[in-house]
Amino acid sequence: MEKGYSDLNFAKLDIDRVHRRGCSEAVFGACKTEEQLEKIFSEFKTRGQNVLATRVNKEKAAYLKEKFPDIRYNETAKTLVLTVKEEPKYGEIAICTGGTGDIPAAEEAAVTAEFYGSNVKKYYDVGVAGIHRLFASMDEIKKANVIIAVAGMEGALGGIIAGLVDVPVIAVPTSVGYGSSFNGLSALLTMLNSCAEGMTVVNIDNGFGAGYSAGRINKLICTGRKNS
Numbered sequence: 001m002e003k004g005y006s007d008l009n010f011a012k013l014d015i016d017r018v019h020r021r022g023c024s025e026a027v028f029g030a031c032k033t034e035e036q037l038e039k040i041f042s043e044f045k046t047r048g049q050n051v052l053a054t055r056v057n058k059e060k061a062a063y064l065k066e067k068f069p070d071i072r073y074n075e076t077a078k079t080l081v082l083t084v085k086e087e088p089k090y091g092e093i094a095i096c097t098g099g100t101g102d103i104p105a106a107e108e109a110a111v112t113a114e115f116y117g118s119n120v121k122k123y124y125d126v127g128v129a130g131i132h133r134l135f136a137s138m139d140e141i142k143k144a145n146v147i148i149a150v151a152g153m154e155g156a157l158g159g160i161i162a163g164l165v166d167v168p169v170i171a172v173p174t175s176v177g178y179g180s181s182f183n184g185l186s187a188l189l190t191m192l193n194s195c196a197e198g199m200t201v202v203n204i205d206n207g208f209g210a211g212y213s214a215g216r217i218n219k220l221i222c223t224g225r226k227n228s
Helices: 034-046 058-067 100-115 157-162 179-192 207-223
Strands: 026-028 051-054 072-074 079-082 090-097 118-123 146-151 169-173 199-201
Touching (some): 034 051, 034 079, 090 157, 146 207, 179 199
Parallel strands (some): 090 118
Antiparallel strands (some): 051 079
């Protein structure tokens, strides 16, 4: 009888998640070996499911590329995607960064959101130090169903955007900054204490979490929820 997961001894893959939650399981690649990732990707591929792995370094990516020629590696995001079945994409998510240094977390969010079925538009380096850059793109940003704001330093970008739009904003604090930013803690606390309504905050550098949540919200907006 099917257990709902595939037991590889070192990992129990939640193969039933795609039916239970409407999306396949993601793999955290940082603490897995090349051989373990190969077995995980092979199992999901055999099951006809797409695979997303996060926090994968270049060496592991090169190894897996030899095993799966169609795999796509985003070096900035450190993500690996193997598409077994093309899925439709819905709506639009806007991803904004305070600076260039925030792009790795933003790219992780973008890859994740696209993997789970959303269209994405990017607005990079629009931070508050030159806020006219943000205002120049606001008309376009406001067209999105969900906005992801990625910022380090003092982390003010999310609150600024949330105060200007009428859609959900998901803020991602990053570990970018000088000593007193405490590896992203300063940005995290700023975002958590924002007085702008409608902003949700994920953990430091957690682009995956932001991209996943934004994708779920966007898909519900576009397709509605099926009653069970």
